[in-house]
Amino acid sequence: MIQLFKEKSNCCGCTACMNICPRNSITMEKDEEGFLYPVIDVNTCIRCMACVKVCAFHNKEYNEKIPGDQEVFALKHPDRDVRERSSSGGAFTLISDYVLAQGGSIYGAVFNESFEVIHSKACNRKQRDKMRGSKYVQSNLGSIFKEVKSELETGKPVLFTGTPCQTGGLKSYLGREYTGLILCDIVCHGGPSPKVWEDYRTYLEGKYRDKIRDINFRNKDSGWRNSFLKVEFNRSVYKKSMQEDPYYILFFSHLIIRPSCHQCVYTSYHRESDITLADFWGIENTGKAFPDDDTGVSLVLVNTKKGKDLIQSIRKDSEMVKSSHSAFYQPIFERPSKISPRRPLFWKEYFAKGNAALVKYGKLTATQWMIKKIIVPVLKKTGLYNRVVKICYSSWLCKDKQFREQ
Ligand SMILES: Cc1cc2nc3c(=O)[nH]c(=O)nc-3n(C[C@H](O)[C@H](O)[C@H](O)COP(=O)(O)OP(=O)(O)OC[C@H]3O[C@@H](n4cnc5c(N)ncnc54)[C@H](O)[C@@H]3O)c2cc1C
Known part of the structure; x- marks a missing residue:
């Protein structure tokens, strides 16, 4: 029988194997922590091994832990309102605006009507705006890789954004270069459990006895460096900082991120995408040439010629300065997030006591x-x-x- 992974930490859930299967014999199924893993139907599987060969997470290892020769930029969207609605400096909006103007489509992560995080397609600014802002939950890709491929075959430009394992998985699934494809990854230190996120929403709705209307993981009312989780209910608002909100504390304490994130092969300066986006932590040390009003600054790494051409095209529409690898701090380029020794304890208690464990460990x-x-x-x-x-x-x-x- 084909074994797609030996341990859960060997599978990042990118769906490349599911999408490539010629017999649709693979489905993604939730484990007890709520993460999706591929399961093969042995009755229909023809053992062609396409699923094993396509696995980029398993088959690749990047050892470049020192800065490469990428160009580095600090970038701000010129519109303060857009910056405030974006997690960093709004680079994603500038890049996606450019692709939309070329008649292309955008793929990225959105909240669905139940506030689950899924990948979807945008053909206009209104749909794209839903992708703005980090959602700190591992997104469900569904069969979006197939959709991206069909779109590319029509010759239309496509911007695909996601975590490095998602862009790496898509690239491996496609198996060849497409002129129209722009891959843009976000620096990521781990994708949290969709199950904990679901339970946390239920917990908040129970506590506030109200339905959630809107969620913003990076509310900037108190500035970019002091972001809040803001949950709007029909009649009230919940707003807590990263040091106070239980979900954030579980996330940053590395108790609820996917096991593979602790062995992430993509934590490297070698990137699979054309452009890499992150927060420009450390911008205040780069001098006064780039005014920082605490509404957010994007770190942009340009990894390919295609990425370089795109960044040149948006240059006139943005506030952008050339920078260097030594100007920012992003340790995730050098090593994966370390697993917390309390992780097994948390999950044991969580399975037994549910939200009580969430509140206990979320301090x-x-x-x-x-x-x-x-x-x-x-x-x-x-x-x-x-x-x-x-x-x-x-x-x-x-x-x-x-x-x-x-
Ligand atoms: C799980 C996670 C961990 C992160 N960890 C770090 C980190 O350690 N350091 C750091 O500097 N930045 C991190 N980021 C990225 C950062 O928060 C910003 O998303 C990024 O800098 C882009 O900001 P922006 O202002 O250009 O665009 P925004 O308008 O904020 O655009 C958001 C972009 O992120 C994508 N996105 C949002 N949520 C998800 C998701 N769940 N899965 C896949 N794609 C998503 C959207 O599709 C869109 O392309 C993380 C993001 C996520 C989702």
């Missing part, structure tokens, strides 16, 4: 509280914060405590 530990509530404010006051964070990122302290601003 800062004493060490985390000390760092976030005392040390960080003192460092910020004394102007030492950025320097210390940069040193910590590459030291044992951050490796073990998993403390990041983002």
Whole structure:
């Protein structure tokens, strides 16, 4: 029998195997943590091995842990309103506007009507706007790879955005270059469990006795560096910072991210996409040439000639300066997120007690509280914060405590 992966940490759930199967013998099924894994129907499988061969996560290893020769830019969308609605500086909006203007379509992650995160297609700005903003949940790709392929075969331009494993999976599934395809990945330190996200929404709706109307993971009312999770109900609003909201704490404590994220082969300066987007953490150290009003700055890595041409095309519509690898801090280019030693404990309690475990583990530990509530404010006051964070990122302290601003 064909074995697609030995351990769960070997499968990132990109769906390339499901989509390539000539007999539709593979389905993606949820495990107990709510992550999707491929399951083969042995009765219809013809053992052609296409599913094994297409697996980019399994078959590739990137060892480039030092900066490559990519061009690096700091970029801001010129419209403050767009920046405030975007997670970083609105680079995605500029890039997707350009592709839409060429008559192309955009693929990215949206909330569906139940606030599950899925990948979908946009043909106009209104549909594209739903893709704006990070949704910190692993998105369900469904059979979107097949859709992207059919679209490309018509010769239309296509922008596909997603996590590095999703863009890597699509590239492997397509198996050849398409002139019209632009791949854009977002820097990602892990995709959280759709099950925990679903249970958390139910928990909030029960607590507020109201239906959720809208969700923003990166509300910037208090600035880009101090984003909030904002959940709007019909009659009230829930707003908590990354240090207070239980879901955020579970996410940043690495208790609920997919097992494969802890062994992510894409945590490298070698990228599978044409362009890579992230938050430009460290922009304040790059001098006054680029005014930063705390509404967000995008880090843009240009990985290919196609990416370079696109960035040149949007240059006149954006505020953009050339930068360098040493200007930003993004440790995820060098190593995957470390697994929390409390992960097995959390899940054990979660299966037994449900949301009670979510609330219990969704609190800062004493060490985390000390760092976030005392040390960080003192460092910020004394102007030492950025320097210390940069040193910590590459030291044992951050490796073990998993403390990041983002
Ligand atoms: C799970 C996750 C982890 C991340 N981790 C980091 C990190 O460690 N460091 C960092 O600097 N940035 C991280 N980001 C990316 C960052 O938050 C911004 O999404 C990115 O910088 C783009 O910002 P923007 O302003 O250009 O565009 P925005 O308008 O914010 O565009 C959002 C883009 O992200 C895509 N997207 C949103 N949610 C998902 C999802 N669940 N799965 C796949 N694609 C999605 C959309 O399709 C769209 O292309 C992460 C994003 C996600 C979803």
